[in-house]
Amino acid sequence: MNWMLMTGLLVVALGAFGWSMFRRLVPLLAMQPDRRWDRLGRRTANVVVTALFQKRFVQRWEFVHGLAHILIFWGFLAVSLNTVHLVGRGFVEGWALPGLHGTWLGLAYAAIKDLFVALVMLGTLIALFRRVVFRPERLTLSWEANLILLWIFSMMLLDVVYGGALFVMQPDHPEVKASFMGVLGRDLLLALGLGAGDTATRVLKDVGMWGHVILVLGFLNYLPYGKHFHVVTSLFNVFFGDLKHRGELAKQDLEKEDAIYGVSQLEDFPWKRALDMYTCTECGRCQANCPAHLTTKPLSPKRLIMDERNHLKAKTALMMRVARLRRQGAKDKAQEASAGWEGKPLVGGVIEDEVLWSCTSCGHCVENCPVCIEHIDHIVDQRRYLVQVESRFPKELTTVFKGWENMSNPWGLASNSRGDWMAELGVKTPSEQPEFEYLFYVGCAGSFDDRNKKITRAVVKLLQKAGVSFVCLGNDETCCGETARRIGNEYLAQTMMAANVELWNSLGVKKILTACPHCFNTTKNEYAQFGGRFEVVHHTELLLRLVAEGKLRPEVGFARPGPLVYHDSCYLGRYNKLYDVPREVARALPGVTLVEAERRRQLGFCCGAGGGRMWMEEAPQQRVNLKRAEQLLETGAKTFATACPYCLIMLDDAIKQKGMEEDVKVLDLAELLERSLKKDGADAPPPAPPAAGA
Ligand code: SF4
Ligand code: SF4
Known part of the structure; x- marks a missing residue:
């Protein structure tokens, strides 16, 4: 009797479970292929x-x-x-x-x-x-x-x-x-x-x-x-998690005949995204340190995944039909069936545009999700659709896109003034010095933003002092494409990336030096998609090495009052695990007392500029940079040390908004290191460029 009861129970329960699993998994077949x-x-x-x-x-x-x-x-x-x-x-x-x-x-x-x-x-x-x-x-x-x-x-x-x-x-x-x-x-x-x-x-x-x-x-x-x-x-x-580098966004194949220019409906997502949706435990670790969520913007990465999941469940029957038609080879009918969805659209309906535009791509959600959900890919896929298909984006981005298209920088400043900062320092271009070890890729902020030009100059002076062989491209330099890609303008980003790779390869570039974590991340982790395989170093890495080798000797005591706090750049720390190197540079400065913010390293809080947010308007009460500045001020530090031009601009701006520019200074580690060197011989002309490999 018992065995009959148990058999019946197992048949009913396992049969029902099998059917439920079938209903959950078949919709994945209506989605895009994904090699996992x-x-x-x-x-x-x-x-x-x-x-x-x-x-x-x-x-x-x-x-x-x-x-x-x-x-x-x-x-x-x-x-x-x-x-x-x-x-x-x-x-x-x-x-x-x-x-x-x-x-x-x-x-x-x-x-x-x-x-x-x-x-x-x-x-x-x-x-x-x-x-x-x-x-x-x-x-x-x-x-x-x-x-x-x-x-x-x-x-x-x-x-x-x-x-x-x-x-x-x-x-x-x-x-x-x-x-x-x-x-x-x-x-x-x-x-x-x-x-x-x-x-x-x-x-x-x-x-x-x-x-x-x-x-x-x-x-x-x-x-x-x-x-x-x-x-x-x-x-x-x-x-089936993503094995590519955390800092790498997937390259869209824009050449394909049936290319999809971003995601407008669930069926456009690769199937792994549906698995993400099913897997969310609603634990909220992703939103606990999300700068958008913590500044009351409409984005919560948890909510995003849950909303997509509810949409997926609502669309299950239709997606099962689409999957069946695809299996039968009836592509057109499958497309017709997808188009027949009468509920809310995914983009602009289930997920509102403002949700997608709120993301700074800081990476906290992906880094801390216990079940490896890839939120940023969900967001960028949908941004790609908004930008490339609908031309629907915050109006501020119109001039930014124009600036990139016409002048290859987001400010739209004259591209033939890009290298103006170089003249007074005697920096050579590859045509003037064909043999070099590093191409110092300065980036848009370091070339055009007045505050960041000071950092560029500090880096150059340090390199010259240490006898490093390097060149800069000057007016031939163009934007690296990082921000355009994260905003969703994949076509523009690919154009810029491919052009850079072509030029750099033609110049025989082997090593790239950059003072910008955004340029660093993209040239290091994404340029291989375009045939660019370079050894990329961030300026803090090289500077620390030069200090360790005795080529730079920080001797002058730290002149500022109070302690110094280092602010982790998301693209340096979370994406590329460079947490200790910048701190070691700070520790190498004589007389510095380094303090730590409560939110630091993996839990570091974004400055608010990533993912193109630097170029988007923000209501005063929702400003991420103000929140971050407050967190840093809680440490009692009078100096905020940064290693990223975006972080520097955002924190500097926050300090000014707070009217604290007299008390608190935001300085790049290169500037701090440069100040710590004895100035003897500072008036001497820069040394002749050394041979490659110096
Ligand atoms: S990347 Fe950062 S801003 Fe974007 S959803 Fe994740 S935690 Fe929020
Ligand atoms: S951290 Fe991951 S599992 Fe937790 S709520 Fe966020 S997406 Fe869901």
């Missing part, structure tokens, strides 16, 4: 480190909570094995997996399982308490999440009830020696006066066993319909 089967070894290693050992939870700022999550995860796995036992006992009384019945291994498993049962019960109660009492802002506080916690707690409780009743009925059961939660259950039942022969004991044993199995199978069937679907999808999302 390469480098299987690395993908498997990512699953082990990120999904099984949950590396992203072990962070200093949430160690306890992270540990609790790991315990619940592992506990769940450990208890799942016991669920297999209970299912088996629906067929054969007392059944256990081979090697686990009455053996030392079985006893060890019983003890470990009970330990996890206790920890999971404790963990779920703590999580419930936290949700109901503390109500953290980053979490989505839904009744669903509370119900799931109670559900998990009940599964564990029924396991204890089963064990307790079993031990009352079978006092000599071998697991009595190890299963301490079962023993606790037994003692409670005995204290309530229940004995081995009582009907109530037998009923409790059945309730414990069947109740546990029914709750587990019910949970399994609920998964595809709620946020806990991540229990199923997260391993796959990590496995």
Whole structure:
């Protein structure tokens, strides 16, 4: 009888689960192809480190909570094995997996399982308490999440009830020696006066066993319909995660006959994006340090993914139809079916334009999402559609695009004045000095912005002092294309990138030096897409090396009052892991007291300029640079050290808005280093350019 009941239960539950999975996964076939089967070894290693050992939870700022999550995860796995036992006992009384019945291994498993049962019960109660009492802002506080916690707690409780009743009925059961939660259950039942022969004991044993199995199978069937679907999808999302460099945006194939110029509907996304949507746990780690969200802009990366997911669920039936038509080779009919969607469009409907334009591409969300969701790709894909197909973007960008198109700089300043800063310093171009080690790629800010030109000059003076062989392109230099790409103007970005690569290759450039993390990131991580493989160094890296080699000797004491705080540039730190190098440059300055902001390194807070935000208007109460300046001021620092022209402009501006320019200065590390060198010989003409390799 029991076996029939268990068979029926399994057939219904697993059949329903299979159907739900089918409905969830078939829509992915209506989306664009995405090659995620390469480098299987690395993908498997990512699953082990990120999904099984949950590396992203072990962070200093949430160690306890992270540990609790790991315990619940592992506990769940450990208890799942016991669920297999209970299912088996629906067929054969007392059944256990081979090697686990009455053996030392079985006893060890019983003890470990009970330990996890206790920890999971404790963990779920703590999580419930936290949700109901503390109500953290980053979490989505839904009744669903509370119900799931109670559900998990009940599964564990029924396991204890089963064990307790079993031990009352079978006092000599071998697991009595190890299963301490079962023993606790037994003692409670005995204290309530229940004995081995009582009907109530037998009923409790059945309730414990069947109740546990029914709750587990019910949970399994609920998964595809709620946020806990991540229990199923997260391993796959990590496995199929992006293996390209974090700082690299995918190159759109604009030459293809059926090229898609960005994403306007779900079907235009590569299929992995749907897996992202299903996998979001609604934990809110992505928005906890999102500069857009924390300055009350309409973007929350969590909300973005959840809205896309709800849209995907609403469109499931249509996408299944599209997938079927595609499979049958009926491309036109599939397109027609997609176009027949009568609900809200994805871009401009489900996801409003302002949401997409609020992103600074700071990378915090991607770096801190525990299940490897790739928010920025979602955003840039949709920006690409807005810019390239709809020409719909903040009006301020019109002049910026014109500036790039006509003068190859976002200010639209005369391109033949780009190299004006060079003359007084005697900097050579490749035609004047064909042999060189570094091409110092100055970038638009370092060439045109008056404040940043001072940094360019400081870098040049340091290079000359240290005898580094370098050239600059002067008026032949053009924009690197980084910001145009992040704004979504992929065509323009590709044009600029390809032109630079062609020129640099023709000049025999091997090494690039840059003082801008945006130029640094894009030339280092994206130019290979266009055949440009250069060794790219940021000026802080080279300067630190020159100090270590004794070619630069910081000797003059730091002249400013108070401590100095270093502000992490997102594109240097989060994207390229250069956290320590700039700090070491600061430490090399005699007399500097370096202090740290609370939000720093991986948790650093953006200045607000990335992703093209530098060129977009911001309401005064929503300014990211003001928020960041306040965070830095909290340290008591009187000097903000930067290593990025965008950060410098934004923080400088914030200090001026606060009327604090007399007290607080924002300086690039190159300027600080240059000031720390003895000025003897400063009036001497610059040394003759040394030979390559110097
Ligand atoms: S990249 Fe930064 S600004 Fe954009 S959504 Fe992520 S955290 Fe927010
Ligand atoms: S996107 Fe990632 S970090 Fe954000 S809520 Fe979802 S799972 Fe959490």
